[in-house]
Amino acid sequence: MRDDSVPLALPLLRLAAGTSEVTTLYRELRKPLLRYLVCLGLTSDEAQDVVQDAFLSLQRHLASNGTQENIRGWLFRVAHNQARNRQTSYHRRFGEPLDGEMDFLADDATPEQRVLEKEKFRHLAAAIRLLTESERECLLLRAGGLRYREIGEVLGIATSTVADTVERGIKKLAEKCNV
Amino acid sequence: MCDVQEKLIAWLDHELPTDESAEVQRHIEGCKQCRTRLAGYEKVSETFDVYCDVVVAAKTRRRVPRWVPVLAGAVAAVAVMFLTFPRTRIEPPPILPTITAASVPVPAQPAPETAPRKTIHRRHAVAPVQVRAVKWQPRETAVQIAIPAEAIFPPGAMPKGMNFIAELSIAPDGSVKQVRLWQ
Numbered sequence: 001m002r003d004d005s006v007p008l009a010l011p012l013l014r015l016a017a018g019t020s021e022v023t024t025l026y027r028e029l030r031k032p033l034l035r036y037l038v039c040l041g042l043t044s045d046e047a048q049d050v051v052q053d054a055f056l057s058l059q060r061h062l063a064s065n066g067t068q069e070n071i072r073g074w075l076f077r078v079a080h081n082q083a084r085n086r087q088t089s090y091h092r093r094f095g096e097p098l099d100g101e102m103d104f105l106a107d108d109a110t111p112e113q114r115v116l117e118k119e120k121f122r123h124l125a126a127a128i129r130l131l132t133e134s135e136r137e138c139l140l141l142r143a144g145g146l147r148y149r150e151i152g153e154v155l156g157i158a159t160s161t162v163a164d165t166v167e168r169g170i171k172k173l174a175e176k177c178n179v
Numbered sequence: 180m181c182d183v184q185e186k187l188i189a190w191l192d193h194e195l196p197t198d199e200s201a202e203v204q205r206h207i208e209g210c211k212q213c214r215t216r217l218a219g220y221e222k223v224s225e226t227f228d229v230y231c232d233v234v235v236a237a238k239t240r241r242r243v244p245r246w247v248p249v250l251a252g253a254v255a256a257v258a259v260m261f262l263t264f265p266r267t268r269i270e271p272p273p274i275l276p277t278i279t280a281a282s283v284p285v286p287a288q289p290a291p292e293t294a295p296r297k298t299i300h301r302r303h304a305v306a307p308v309q310v311r312a313v314k315w316q317p318r319e320t321a322v323q324i325a326i327p328a329e330a331i332f333p334p335g336a337m338p339k340g341m342n343f344i345a346e347l348s349i350a351p352d353g354s355v356k357q358v359r360l361w362q
Contacts, residue, residue, distance in 0.1 A: 038235045143228050167188045174223045
């Protein structure tokens with residue numbers, strides 16, 4: 001695996017403890033964090049709370065001259081741990097059937113397309129329920145744009161383990177979804 | 180089975196070192212089976228991404244509390260009631276001297292066109308009613324008085340128990356503006 005593969009996307013050297021930088025980070029990372037937390041199984045309100053707490057922790061972290069390396073991974077890790085504290089069984093919610101909530105997906109689609117789309121998500125949801133917790137978390141973080149190294153930092157596992165876990169998860173989904 | 184098969188997803192995610200990435204790319208270009216697998220992985224990854232968005236959108240949409248539509252409906256209903264039934268002023272009851280049927284003040288002026296055509300005979304000459312000055316000025320009819328028929332007609336001329344209603348319109352200055360009499 002390539003350790004120097006990706007710049008961590010954030011101007012860390014410019015990142016002083018000032019609130020303007022935190023505000024910039026908040027604008028940049030709030031949505032990906034919310035998406036990850038909601039997909040983990042938190043409610044929207046819980047996810048909002050966790051994100052706010054994570055950014056408050058970030059401000060304290062920076063004010064106390066904490067490390068400025070990989071702030072994105074740091075934020076995801078803090079949010080991930082808070083989510084785990086709040087909801088020990090959150091992972092079961094992701095992959096729940098979304099019947100009745102799919103109508104807004106394709107307002108301009110034909111009925112046939114809507115049926116196909118619904119069927120596709122139904123298969124995927126069923127496949128997601130077969131993933132292990134680690135596979136699910138790795139795939140969610142990957143979908144959030146995190147690199148393998150960042151995912152490893154968030155989950156506290158090695159980068160090579162992340163690569164194996166992602167590969168296993170994707171293959172499971174591909175097999176169950178017949179693609 | 181291709182050797183690079185285990186590296187396809189890492190290659191897709193740009194997680195391979197440069198030399199390995201180039202090797203996998205060369206292999207993919209010449210291996211139809213790996214290209215098919217790669218397309219499947221890409222498709223699953225995209226579908227997973229979209230599914231995440233769907234879940235987030237669905238849960239975010241649920242954030243509207245259930246009582247909001249109820250409250251909105253109640254507000255709309257109240258608004259409709261106000262528009263349909265305009266608010267009317269609650270006015271104090273008219274402050275007028277107590278008038279009994281025997282001392283009905285029937286003005287001398289002729290009855291209005293809507294009054295019944297029966298002749299009214301005054302039985303007793305009574306002093307005009309002195310209307311007390313009041314602070315508020317009634318705008319419309321202020322008083323309705325029930326008058327027994329015996330008080331107007333000679334005994335036996337009308338059936339017993341019949342009453343007439345006199346309606347007095349009060350002018351802004353407190354005087355009697357109009358009297359309407361009906362059965």
